[in-house]
Amino acid sequence: MSLNPILFMGGSGAIGRHTARALRAAYPDVPLLIGGRDLAKAQRVAAQMAGAQAVVIDSSADDLGLGDRPVSAVVVFYMDHALAGLRYAQKRGVPHLSISSGVFEIAPEIAMYMHAPGASPIVLGYEWMAGATTAATLSVAREFGQIDDIRIDALVDEQDTGGPTVASDFEHLNKMLPAALTRRDGVFVWREGEHSNTQFQAVDGTSIDAGGFSSIDVAGLAAATGAANVQFNIGIGVSSSRRQGQPMSTEIIIELAGADLKGEPLRTRHAVVHPAGTAPLTGLSVAMLLERLLGLDGQPVTSAGLYFPYQLLDAAAYLKRLKQEGGELRRLQVQ
Template identity: 70%
Template sequence: MSLHPILFLGGSGAIGHRSAKALRAVYPDIPLLIGGRNLTKAQRAAQEIGGARGVVIDFAADDLGLGDCQVSAVAIFYMDHALDGLRFAQRRRVPHLSISSGVFEIAPQIARFIHNPGAAPVVLGYEWLVGATTVGTLHIANAFARISHIRIDALVDEQDGGGPTVAKDFEHLNKMLPFALTRRDHNFIWREGDDAKVTFLALDGTPMQATGFSSIDVAGLAAATEAPNVQFNLGSGVSSSRRAGLPMSTEILIEMIGEDHENRPLHTRHALVHPSGAAALTGLSVAMLLERLLGLDGAPPTPAGLYFPYQLIEACAYLERFRKEGGEVIELQVQRD
């Protein structure tokens, strides 16, 4: 399949670089444009990735300074507050994937989509690790007929740095929204203060301190499962693998309560663990989304629409690639009160 290059805006950063590597691992010949304000930095990143070209971006120009250069999709790895990338993608009628905005900042993007819904697919890629949590949770949820509670506890190793752009994005998220979007007894609320502080057990059973996090996973999982109670908590510290003397990893703990398909009570707890950390798992998700958007997997390209990542990523294929990279889905013992 011959394609125009995929434009990676912010592709010289850690997450963009890992995403390009994940895409390259499966599609070594797909062309990439690494765009940024600093041409030297973009060209250096493109050279490291291979088969890519670094370009300087003029964010004041309707064509981003690319002129007649054609692209097949736009992936953005920073908070695009001016929506330059989305406007460009809609004008070119190519897929748009952005991964950095907070749940409270999606209104401008949705407004642009509503005014031009037939232009191309737009993916709200703000789920934790761009779909890793929701894809895994919904796969496990197949064992349930009804779900009453979903609790996600994400543990990021303190050594798992995503680069300066990721740090800046998290600083912005924490400053703008210190409360945590949560579904409780069918109502969407904002946890704050002591109500947002929790303790969860890491994979190795170590208690970890965490706070509620306003991940869009909460809204997506509530809509997909109709669960009346959904919460997301985020903690940072030493991961279980590092406590065991191994390299750091990223952990996602998923707990669900409900009934199985024979109306029996069901309470499960699982861990999704990736040995290379959050950036690598994010890269896998971005690569598989671009694959699906453009039809690189042999199926027709994704039609115009507004999507969550879990609506585009096929769970079994995702988990197969996840396991090939050394990831694990581990069933854990449920802690009884």
Template identity: 55%
Template sequence: MTLDPILLIGGAGIVGRQAARFLREMYPELPLLIGGRDLARAQQAAAGIGNAEGVAVDLTAQDLDLGERPVSAIAIFFTDTTTAALQFAQRRGVPYLSVSPAMTEVGPEIAAHMHRPNASAVVLGTEWLVGATTIPALEFAKTFHRIDTLRIGALLDEQDEGGPASYDDLERQTQALPAVQVRRNGAWVWRSGDALETSFRAADGTMLQATGLSPHDVFGLATVTGASNVEFNLAIGVSSSRRRGEPMSTEIIIELEGEDQAAQPLRSRHAVIHPEGQMPLTGLGIALLLERLIGLDGKPAVRAGLYFPYQLLDPAVYFERFAWTGGKISALKP
């Protein structure tokens, strides 16, 4: 099957290079376009990937300055305040994936989809590490008959390099937004001020100071599980591996409380860990989504619609590739 190239806008950045690396390892012949404002930087990144071309992308131009150049899908690695890339994807009828806008910022993307719902598949990909939280959480939830509380604690090591776009996203979502949403006793409420401050236990049991965040995971997991209490908290500091004298890692702590199939109280606590930090998991999720969106896996391409990542990713495939990249999941004492 001959495919048009996938366009990675911002593909010369850290996340973009990770996604391109996984796509290249999975599909050596897949053509890629590495797009960015700096043509020389995009070309340099493309040269290091192989079977890729660096192109200049102008988000103020209706055709992104690409003319009639064909593409099979678009992924963008920073917040596009113009929605130019999404509108370009809709005009071409190709899938579109964004991984930066917070839930409070997706109004323009949702409006664009609502006005052209049959144009293309649109993925709101701002889940924490693009599937690394939601897919394991939904797998752990299968042992429960009822889930009352679902808590996510993400630990980002202070040595974990995320690149300028990732830093801007994190700063905007943790500092510029004065409040975040959580589900409490079945109702959606806002946390702000002192209510944002909290703590959770890392994989090694260390208590960490954390602050509330509301990536898309919160809304998706609450909807799927029906849990009355759902929250997401982020800590930035020293990871459990580094406290042991090992290199830094990234951790996601997933805690569930409710009842088992026999209506008995049940609690579970798991750690999702990657020894190379946040970027490999983010890149993996993006690569797997692009694979699924355009049918590289041999299945039909995804139909036009609005999706979260976990709605498209096969858990079995995800866990296989997760382990392939070096990721680990550990059951912890509740």
């Protein structure tokens, strides 16, 4: 299959590099354009990958400074407030995937989609780890006939910085939206102040202080399951693996409550664990989204539309690839 290069805007960062590795592990010949403002940095990253080329991105130019160079998809690894990557993708009719905006910043993207709904597939990749949370949650949800409560608790190891771009994005999100989008008794509310503070138990049972986070997972999971109560919290501390003397990892605790397929009460607790932290897990998600968008998986290419990551990811295939990387969806004892 002949494919034009995939443009990685901000591809020289940690998540961009891990995405390239995950994609190349399954499809070694996929060509890549590693785009950034610093050509030397992009060249250093591209030099590590056969078939990759570094390019300078000019967000003020309609063609991003790339001229008539063809691309097959655009992935944005930073907050593209000008939506330069989206405009570029729509004009060329190629898929667009961005992973860094907050739930409060999606209106401009939705507006651009509504004015050109047939232009290209657009993925709102702002779910935690770009779909790792929702794919796993909806996989577990198959045990339920009805889901009433969904609670997601993400533990980020304090050593898992993710690079300067990730740190800058989080600083922006926390500054602009200190309240946490939550669904409570069927109504969307905003938790703030002391009402946003909470605790959860890590994989090893350690109590972690956490705060509410406005992840788009809340809106997506509420729509997908009909759950009346959905919340997302983040805690930063020492991951369970590091407390055991191993390298740091990342953990996503998933708790569901409702009724099973026979109508009996059911409560489950699982954890998505990746032994190398947030960047490789996010990179795996982005790589598999690109596979689906471009039909690299042997299925038809994704048609124009507006998508959540979980609408494109095959949960079984995702969890299989996660296991191959040393991660897992682990069933935990219900507290």
